Amino acid sequence: MTELNQLIQNQGLALLGPQWWPLVWTLVWTLIKIVLLITPVMILVSYYTLAERKVIGYMQVRHGPNRAGFWGILQPFADAIKLFTKETLIPFGAKRSVFFLAPALTLVPALLMWAVIPFTPELILADINVGILYVLAISSIGVYGVLMSGWSSNSRFAFLGSMRSAGQMISYEVSLGFTLIPVVLLSGSLSLKEIVTAQQEMWNIIPLLPMFVIYFISGLAETNRAPFDLPEAEAELVAGYFTDYSAMSFGLFFLGEYANMILICFLGSLMFLGGWLPPIGILSFIPGILWLAIKAGFLMFVFLWVRATFPRYRYDQLMRLGWKVFLPISLGWVFLTAVGVHLFGKA
Amino acid sequence: MMVVDVIFYAFAAVTALAAFGVVSSRNQVHSVLFLILTFFSTAALFVLLQAEFLAALLVMVYMGAVAVLFLFVVMMLDMELSELKEQAINHLPLGLAVGAVILLELVVVLSHSHGHAVAAATVPNTLAIGRALFTQHLYPFELASLILLVALIGAVVLTLRERKKGAQRQNVPQQIARTRSEAVELVQRKPGEGA
Numbered sequence: 001m002t003e004l005n006q007l008i009q010n011q012g013l014a015l016l017g018p019q020w021w022p023l024v025w026t027l028v029w030t031l032i033k034i035v036l037l038i039t040p041v042m043i044l045v046s047y048y049t050l051a052e053r054k055v056i057g058y059m060q061v062r063h064g065p066n067r068a069g070f071w072g073i074l075q076p077f078a079d080a081i082k083l084f085t086k087e088t089l090i091p092f093g094a095k096r097s098v099f100f101l102a103p104a105l106t107l108v109p110a111l112l113m114w115a116v117i118p119f120t121p122e123l124i125l126a127d128i129n130v131g132i133l134y135v136l137a138i139s140s141i142g143v144y145g146v147l148m149s150g151w152s153s154n155s156r157f158a159f160l161g162s163m164r165s166a167g168q169m170i171s172y173e174v175s176l177g178f179t180l181i182p183v184v185l186l187s188g189s190l191s192l193k194e195i196v197t198a199q200q201e202m203w204n205i206i207p208l209l210p211m212f213v214i215y216f217i218s219g220l221a222e223t224n225r226a227p228f229d230l231p232e233a234e235a236e237l238v239a240g241y242f243t244d245y246s247a248m249s250f251g252l253f254f255l256g257e258y259a260n261m262i263l264i265c266f267l268g269s270l271m272f273l274g275g276w277l278p279p280i281g282i283l284s285f286i287p288g289i290l291w292l293a294i295k296a297g298f299l300m301f302v303f304l305w306v307r308a309t310f311p312r313y314r315y316d317q318l319m320r321l322g323w324k325v326f327l328p329i330s331l332g333w334v335f336l337t338a339v340g341v342h343l344f345g346k347a
Numbered sequence: 348m349m350v351v352d353v354i355f356y357a358f359a360a361v362t363a364l365a366a367f368g369v370v371s372s373r374n375q376v377h378s379v380l381f382l383i384l385t386f387f388s389t390a391a392l393f394v395l396l397q398a399e400f401l402a403a404l405l406v407m408v409y410m411g412a413v414a415v416l417f418l419f420v421v422m423m424l425d426m427e428l429s430e431l432k433e434q435a436i437n438h439l440p441l442g443l444a445v446g447a448v449i450l451l452e453l454v455v456v457l458s459h460s461h462g463h464a465v466a467a468a469t470v471p472n473t474l475a476i477g478r479a480l481f482t483q484h485l486y487p488f489e490l491a492s493l494i495l496l497v498a499l500i501g502a503v504v505l506t507l508r509e510r511k512k513g514a515q516r517q518n519v520p521q522q523i524a525r526t527r528s529e530a531v532e533l534v535q536r537k538p539g540e541g542a
Contacts, residue, residue: 026350098380129471133403137390140411144383147415151376151422163419170415190473316517 034115037125041114045258046076052304059308086247091153094244098152103245103252106145109138110259117266118193120276120288131192132184135267136177139222142260143169145253146231146241153244161240164315165224165231171322172221172228178330179215182208182337183271196275203274207340211333212272214326216299219264221322223257226307230315261303262296269295355395362388375421383414400473 012021050065050072057064065072090096116131118124128134143166150162184190186207187198195204205212221228231240242253269275273295276288313321365388368381386409393402480488510516 023350023353095374098376128399130399130403130473133400133407137403137406137411140407141387143411143415144380144418147418147422148380159422166415166419170412173411320517320519 033125037114038111041111041259041262042255044262045255046080048258048262048300049079049254050075051300052307055301055304056308059305080251083248083251088247088249089244091155091244093154095152095154098148100249102145102149102152103242103249103256104145105148106142106256107252107259108256109141109145110256110263113138113263114259116192117263118196118270118275119292121193121197123289124193127191127193130190132180132190132195132271135192135263136173136180139260140173142256145256149245149253150241153241155244157238158241158243161231161238161243165241168224168228168230168318168322169222171319172218172326175214175322175326175330176218176222178327178334179211179218180271181334182211185334185337185341192270196270196277199274199277203272203277203279205272208272208333208337211330212268214330215268215272216302218322218326219261219268220303220306221318223260223264225261225303227310227313228318229312230318262300265296265299265303266292268299351395355392358388358391358395362392376418379414379417379421382417383410386410386414398472400476 012025054064065075068074068078113135115126116128116134146162146165150158183204187195224231242250276292278284278291362385365381365384369378372378390402390405
C-alpha cells in the first residue's frame with residue numbers, strides 16, 4: 001500500500017510539479033474519502049426504503065414488494081430507475097431557481113452530517129472537536145429545503161405544508177438539542193469520539209433514560225415521521241411541501257428524509273447507547289463497527305415499528321407535546337445533570 | 348498553505364457576492380436567501396480561522412433560528428416592493444450613518460489587532476471561550492442573558508390575550524380521564540319513533 005502511494009506521489013509530482021500537485025492531491029484524496037463514505041450511506045438509504053415496506057408489510061400480514069428480484073431485493077433499483085426516467089414537471093408560476101435548489105438543500109445537509117459520525121475510533125472522515133455542535137448546526141439548515149420548496153411551488157397546499165413542517169422542525173430541534181446537553185455534560189466534550197469513549201464504564205442511557213426517550217421521539221418529529229408526519233398529511237394537504245415535485249427532484253427529498261432518519265439512529269446509538277462499545281467486556285471480540293450497526297439497526301427498526309403502530313398526531317397536540325412537555329422536562333434534566341456532575345464528578 | 352488560500356478566496360468571494368445580492372435582488376425572498384448564504388460562507392471563514400465553535404454557533408443561531416424567522420415573515424407578508432423603493436431614499440441618511448459607524452469600528456479593530464487572531468492551539472477554543480465568558484466577562488454575559496429574558500417575557504406579554512367567552516379549550520388530563528361509561532350512552536328505540 002505504501003509502495004502504491006509512493007508511486008502515485010512520484011508520478012503526480014513529475015506530472016504537475018511541486019507547486020500544484022499537493023493541492024490536486026488533497027482535493028482528489030478528500031473526494032475519494034467522501035465517495036467511500038457517501039456510497040454506503042446511499043445504499044443503506046435505498047435498502048432502508050425496502051426494509052420499511054417489507055417490515056410494515058409483514059406487520060400488516062402481507063408480503064410487501066416481492067416482484068423485483070428474489071424477495072424484492074431489486075426493488076430499490078427499480079424505484080430509482082423509475083424516478084430517473086420520469087418527466088420532471090415544473091408547476092405554472094414556480095420560481096425555477098429556488099424550486100430546483102430546494103431538494104438539493106434537503107439532501108446535501110443530510111449527507112454533510114455523516115462527515116463527523118465515527119463508526120469506530122479510527123473510521124471517521126472528519127474528527128472535529130465540536131462534532132455534536134456541527135451536527136446540530138447542519139441539521140438546522142435542513143429546514144430551508146422545506147421552506148423554499150413550499151414557497152417556490154406557487155401552490156397553497158405546498159405553502160401551508162411547508163409552514164407547518166418548518167414550525168414542527170424548529171420546535172423539535174429545540175428539545176432535541178436540550179436532550180443532548182446532559183450527554184455533553186456527562187462526558188465533558190463536544191467531540192463524538194470522546195463522548196463514546198466516556199461511556200466505557202456506563203452507557204449514557206442508564207443515567208439519562210428519560211432524555212433518550214425524548215431524543216427518540218423528537219427525532220421522529222424532526223424527520224417528519226409517523227406519528228408526526230403532519231407535513232404530508234395526505235388527507236388535508238395532498239403531500240405537504242413536496243406536492244408539486246416529480247421525478248428525481250421528488251426523489252432527492254425522499255433520499256434526504258431517509259438519510260436524516262438513519263443519521264438520527266446512528267447519533268442516538270453514539271450518544272446514548274455506547275456507540276461501538278460492546279455491552280459487556282466479554283463480547284469485545286465482535287468488531288466495534290458491528291456493535292454500532294446492531295444498535296443503529298435496532299433504532300431504525302423501531303422507527304418503522306412506530307410507523308406501523310401509532311395513529312397520526314393532531315397539529316396542536318404536536319406543538320403542546322414539544323413545547324409544554326418535552327422542553328420543561330429536558331430543561332429540568334439539564335439542571336439536574338449539571339448539579340449531579342458538580343456534586344459527584346463526571347460519570 | 349495553498350489549499351487554505353484557495354478555500355479562503357472562494358468563500359470570501361461567495362460572501363461578498365451574496366452580500367451584494369442581499370441589497371440588489373428584486374425579490375425580497377431572494378434577498379433573505381442571499382443573506383442566509385452570506386451567514387453560511389462567513390461561518391466557513393470562521394472555520395478557516397480555526398474558530399469552529401463560533402462557526403457552529405453562527406450557523407445554528409443565525410441560519411437555524413434568526414433567518415428562518417426572517418424568511419417566515421417575508422414569505423407571509425405580501426409586500427409591494429415599488430412602494431418600499433420610493434420610501435427607501437428617506438432612510439438613506441440613517442443607513443449611511445450606521446454604515447459609517449461600522450466602518451469606523453472595523454478600522455479601529457483592524458488597526459489594533461496584532462495580525463494573528465488565531466487562538467493558541469494548546470487550549471480548545473470552545474474551552475477558551477467558555478472560560479472567558481464565565482470569568483472575565485461574567486457581568487456582561489449575565490446582563491445579555493437578562494436582556495434576552497426581558498425580550499422573551501415581552502413577546503409572551505404581547506401575544507397574551509383573553510380567550511373569547513365560550514371558546515372551547517383543550518384540557519388534556521380531563522380528556523384522557525374520560526371513561527367509556529361517561530362518553531357513550533346506549534339507548535333502545537322502537538322503529539318509527541326516531542331519535
